[in-house]
Amino acid sequence: MKSFFKLLLFLVFSLVAEARYFDTVIIDPGHGGRDKGAYWGGIRESYLNMIVANKLAYELKARGIKTVMTRYSDRTMNKASRIGIANAYPKAIVVSVHFNAHLDTSVRGVETFYYSSEGRKIADRVQKRLVKGLKVRDRGxxxxxxALLSGTRGPAVLVECGFISNSSERSKAKTRSYQSTAARVIADGLMDYRKMR
Ligand SMILES: [Zn+2]
Structure with a gap:
């Protein structure tokens, strides 16, 4: 009986550990091609997304994590193709990289979206790192x-790295240092999640 409980504990633990385990991160640079995303002050969101996504891939590789991008160039892609790529990898988590915009140009800060309960845990880790690393307003x-959050097999988050409709945040978002920090801290947040028990 005792060994049965041991086995049960082991199984429960393995399942929990398994849930947090990922060997691949699918990086989705939002928009692209004909779809520029937000467009403010001469800055295309799709362009910023691509830069941060590339830097994120570099940061994750440095941490020994395999990465796959849903797009590698400035091309138009629909959601179904993005989801299709993500779902080809059974032990993957998905991070979609975006910048935000609002008609009220005073709105600023970072926010992270999720759909599943595992996605929520990733979002929480990534958001904490972003707020601390970028020293920006925490929109939660x-x-x-x-579609990308609910349609993928693995847990997914969508990160909004700042508002390009806000002039001060846009000026920062254009800098290499902001872009590199965003990528580095998103990677840190994903590693925090991976270490969770
Ligand atoms: Zn976007």
Whole structure:
């Protein structure tokens, strides 16, 4: 009987450990091609997303994590193709990289969206790192039924790295240092999640 409980504990633990384990990160640079995303002050969101996504891939590789990008160039892609790529990898988590915009140009800060309960844990880790690393307003983590978040097999988050409609945040977002920090701290947040028990 005692060994049965041991086995049960082991199984429960393995399942929990398994849930947090990922060997690949699918990096999705939001928008692209004809779809520029937000466009403010001459800055295309799709362009910023691509830069941060590339830097994120570099940061994750340095941490020994395999990465796959949903797009490698400035091309138009629909959501189904992005989800299709993500779902080809069974032990993957998904990070979609975006910048935000609002008609009220005073709105600023970072926020992270999720759909599943595992996604929430990733969002929480990533958001904490972003706020600390970028020293920006914390808009929190939010549940959303975005196709990419609900349609992927593995847990997914969508990170909004700042508002390009806000002039001061846009000036910062254009800098290499902001872009590199964003990428580095997103990678740190993903590693925090990976170490969770
Ligand atoms: Zn976007």
């Amino acid at each position: 983590i939010k549940p959303r039924k975005f």
